[in-house]
Amino acid sequence: MTTGQSDPGDHPAADQSEELGALLTRALAQADKTQKDLAVAANVPYTTLNHWVAGRRGTSRVDPDVFRGMAEVLRRWGADITVRQIFAAAGRAVPGPSDQEREARLLKIYRALSTDRQRDLIQIAESMGRPTAS
Incomplete structure (x- = not known):
């Protein structure tokens, strides 16, 4: 992300510390979508997304734009989720905006x-x- 503006999903969440898999599962259920739908829409390999949901793969090396993209797709689909929640669930701090x-x-x-x-x-x-x- 190359804008200096804050992301609308960056506002602090109400102390939600779900695991990433549980968070994504909940958001997908709210959106009535599948992991495959999210993988395609967010341009994430399905096997990678599936491993995150199952807790079999870490996220320490994931580009922050991947998390932002997933949050954007899920919000567009109507899920109640923020960028901050995804980063927190992945055990990562939300990176500041860059320009x-x-x-x-x-x-x-x-x-x-x-x-x-x-x-x-x-x-x-x-x-x-x-x-x-x-």
């Missing part, structure tokens, strides 16, 4: 670094994106 200016600035900084420093920056950024122990 093209900040992304361009970061890319300019990255390109000016030596190869070793680029690797360091990637490691730092990846560690910042990992969930913290609570």
Whole structure:
């Protein structure tokens, strides 16, 4: 997502801490849709979605836009779900919005670094994106 505006699904949820599988199952039932329907509409491989619902696959490396896309599809179908709920259920913080200016600035900084420093920056950024122990 490249807008600076907040996502309408980013408002805080009322302390809902469902597991991702339970949350998706509930939302699909509300929308009267199947996992296959969601996989196609959100452009997520069906087997991946099925593994998330069954709790057989983690989500730590999933691009945040995938979660945002699923929430958007489910909301469009009438499910009572927010982006924040999906991220919470996946054990992840909701990433802040980004904009093209900040992304361009970061890319300019990255390109000016030596190869070793680029690797360091990637490691730092990846560690910042990992969930913290609570």
